[in-house]
Amino acid sequence: MKIETCYSPLTYPLFHNAEAIVVVIDVLRATSAMVTAIANGATSMIPVATVEEAKALQVSGCLAAAERNGEKLDGFDFGNSPISYLDQQIVNKTIAISTTNGTQAIAVASEAKQIVIGAFLNANAVIQYLKDQKRDVVFLCAGWKNKFNLEDTLFAGHVANELLKTDGFETECDSTIAAGVLYEHAAQDLFGFLDKSSHRNRLSHLNLEADIRFCLQLNLYDTVPVSNGDGVLVSHTSLAKV
Amino acid sequence: MKIETCYSPLTYPLFHNAEAIVVVIDVLRATSAMVTAIANGATSMIPVATVEEAKALQVSGCLAAAERNGEKLDGFDFGNSPISYLDQQIVNKTIAISTTNGTQAIAVASEAKQIVIGAFLNANAVIQYLKDQKRDVVFLCAGWKNKFNLEDTLFAGHVANELLKTDGFETECDSTIAAGVLYEHAAQDLFGFLDKSSHRNRLSHLNLEADIRFCLQLNLYDTVPVSNGDGVLVSHTSLAKV
Numbered sequence: 439m440k441i442e443t444c445y446s447p448l449t450y451p452l453f454h455n456a457e458a459i460v461v462v463i464d465v466l467r468a469t470s471a472m473v474t475a476i477a478n479g480a481t482s483m484i485p486v487a488t489v490e491e492a493k494a495l496q497v498s499g500c501l502a503a504a505e506r507n508g509e510k511l512d513g514f515d516f517g518n519s520p521i522s523y524l525d526q527q528i529v530n531k532t533i534a535i536s537t538t539n540g541t542q543a544i545a546v547a548s549e550a551k552q553i554v555i556g557a558f559l560n561a562n563a564v565i566q567y568l569k570d571q572k573r574d575v576v577f578l579c580a581g582w583k584n585k586f587n588l589e590d591t592l593f594a595g596h597v598a599n600e601l602l603k604t605d606g607f608e609t610e611c612d613s614t615i616a617a618g619v620l621y622e623h624a625a626q627d628l629f630g631f632l633d634k635s636s637h638r639n640r641l642s643h644l645n646l647e648a649d650i651r652f653c654l655q656l657n658l659y660d661t662v663p664v665s666n667g668d669g670v671l672v673s674h675t676s677l678a679k680v
Numbered sequence: 681m682k683i684e685t686c687y688s689p690l691t692y693p694l695f696h697n698a699e700a701i702v703v704v705i706d707v708l709r710a711t712s713a714m715v716t717a718i719a720n721g722a723t724s725m726i727p728v729a730t731v732e733e734a735k736a737l738q739v740s741g742c743l744a745a746a747e748r749n750g751e752k753l754d755g756f757d758f759g760n761s762p763i764s765y766l767d768q769q770i771v772n773k774t775i776a777i778s779t780t781n782g783t784q785a786i787a788v789a790s791e792a793k794q795i796v797i798g799a800f801l802n803a804n805a806v807i808q809y810l811k812d813q814k815r816d817v818v819f820l821c822a823g824w825k826n827k828f829n830l831e832d833t834l835f836a837g838h839v840a841n842e843l844l845k846t847d848g849f850e851t852e853c854d855s856t857i858a859a860g861v862l863y864e865h866a867a868q869d870l871f872g873f874l875d876k877s878s879h880r881n882r883l884s885h886l887n888l889e890a891d892i893r894f895c896l897q898l899n900l901y902d903t904v905p906v907s908n909g910d911g912v913l914v915s916h917t918s919l920a921k922v
Contacts, residue, residue: 445828445855448691452826584694586687586855613687613828616862623861 441601441609443577443594443617447543448584459573460550461564461597463557464580465589466646467518468540470557470653471503474520476673477560477659479529483671485541486534495534501527503535508646519649520559532670543580548669550576555663555671558593558628562657565600567664567674572606577614588620589632589653595621628654681848685819685836685855689785690826701815702792703806703839705799706822707831708888709760710782712799712895713745716762718915719802719901721771725913727783728776737776743769745777750888761891762801774912785822790911792818797905797913800835800870804899807842809906809916814848819856830862831874831895837863870896 444453463469472483486492489504489511496502496514503516510517515527518537535541547553551573556564568575577598579590595617601607602618609615624631629651662674686695705711714725728734731746731753738744738756745758752759757769760779777783789795793815798806810817819840821832837859843849844860851857866873871893904916 445687446691448694449688449826452690582854584691585853586858588854588858591854591858611827612824612830612833616828616830616833616858619862619865620858623865 439572439607440574441577441598441607441614442575442611443579443591443598443613445579445586445591445613446581446584447546447578450546450578453576453578454549455574455576456549457551457574458576459552459554459568459571460547460576460578461554461556461568461594462540462543462547462578462580463590463593464537464540464543465557465593465653467520467649467653468505468535468537468580469555470559471516471518471520471523472535472540472555472663472671473557473560473659473661475523475528475533476663476671477661478523480523480533481530481672482532482666483663484532484534484669485544485671486536487542487545489536492534492536501531501533503533503537505537507538521649521652539580539582543578547578553665553671556593556597558654558656559658560660560662561593561596563660563662565597567662568597568601569604575601575607577617591617592621592624592628592631595619596625681814681850682816683819683840683843683849683851683856684817684853685821685833685840685859687821687828687833687855688823688826689781689788689820692788692820695818695820696791697816697818698791699793699816700818701794701796701810701813702789702818702820703796703798703810703836704782704785704789704820704822705832705835706779706782706785707799707835707895709762709891709895710747710777710779710822711797712801713758713760713762713765714777714782714797714905714913715799715802715901715903717765717770717775718905718913719903720765722765722775723772723914724774724908725905726774726776726911727786727913728778729784729787731778734776734778743773743775745775745779747779749780763891763894781822781824785820789820795907795913798835798839800838800896800898801900802902802904803835803838805902805904807839809904810839810843811846817843817849819859833859834863834866834870834873837861838867
């Protein structure tokens with residue numbers, strides 16, 4: 439099984455593989471929020487590209503989350519802070535969500551065999567799920583406004599490194615090799631390493647240190663949100679093998 | 681002065697900065713070939729995106745180089761093997777050149793303040809040139825068919841690391857930080873590190889080990905090919921400060 443890593447949603451068409459599972463990654467913070475919500479009892483999430491779609495779903499009875507440039511938009515129940523999903527009101531609810539980067543990445547991969555939501559919070563669960571599925575894997579890093587970012591790449595590198603220790607997985611993809619090297623470099627202190635990244639500038643004014651530390655926790659949850667074929671994310675335990 | 685690194689010509693519009701010098705990098709092998717040609721006496725090179733343009737310039741009296749997928753095309757004087765430019769016939773000649781990745785990257789950056797041609801062969805000369813110019817820098821990695829590649833990224837990381845030791849240069853760009861980390865990891869054995877990359881697969885059938893070892897030599901030449909305003913590459917020593 440081939441592993442490839444796409445650093446920008448803008449280049450995803452170069453990586454499209456109809457047989458692959460696409461792991462969408464937006465560590466800070468959309469996919470961390472999705473994992474947290476599903477792990478804490480939300481029935482499903484509906485990722486949508488536009489704020490208008492999220493609003494329409496809210497009107498029809500869903501909870502709704504909308505974030506742009508790091509901030510929760512007025513009139514919505516949530517933004518993309520994963521900590522905000524540690525709330526009993528999400529239990530057994532469907533949540534529509536639209537974010538700056540993460541849900542855009544999900545949208546560009548809509549033709550994939552299956553979309554899987556990855557974050558450090560569910561890293562081992564994603565690794566085990568991919569080993570079980572025995573399919574080609576494309577890591578799709580949401581990045582920041584279509585540019586490369588470090589945290590999504592580090593997660594891709596971590597999962598790729600683990601898969602490459604498993605019989606049957608291989609890569610000839612330079613971006614996967616680079617991601618693996620970067621993860622090895624940063625693994626001992628993810629927060630410290632990212633402290634050097636552009637996040638300090640693009641997110642520091644939002645007072646997000648608590649969120650960042652939350653998102654960088656490894657393996658807090660065992661759930662893997664996966665697309666159910668209708669573009670809706672549900673826990674993998676509620677789905678049969680693809 | 682800001683430093684940014686673009687891993688794919690497809691994403692270059694996100695990095696365009698009218699005041700920046702764009703360093704185009706196609707280590708294996710187009711920019712290594714250009715540096716070798718200018719350093720060994722070619723007066724100028726005319727990078728063109730299409731084979732037809734290269735052929736037309738050949739008909740009008742230039743030498744002409746054309747490469748696609750690693751191979752020299754029939755009817756042209758050169759491909760993109762840098763070693764082939766160690767030939768007295770290039771002295772005082774203008775060479776039109778079209779390659780799979782490198783000249784495409786030059787084409788997408790045509791609106792830049794200036795284009796500079798970078799390769800390990802002229803690394804220190806590029807570093808010194810950029811320090812002297814005191815402008816924002818965008819590293820544009822040609823990559824492989826618009827995908828990230830390791831060797832171009834390593835070169836960007838090397839030059840970025842050196843500039844960042846200099847007062848006035850700074851970066852908030854994750855791809856620049858990542859490139860610098862990768863270069864530090866690989867610097868002691870560039871060939872060995874790249875041996876793990878996709879090059880072994882995409883280029884090994886072409887028997888390019890001699891070319892690869894040539895291209896990975898640091899600082900063999902002092903020349904910096906730069907665009908002269910008409911899209912023609914000449915030695916920086918023949919140009920005034922931009």
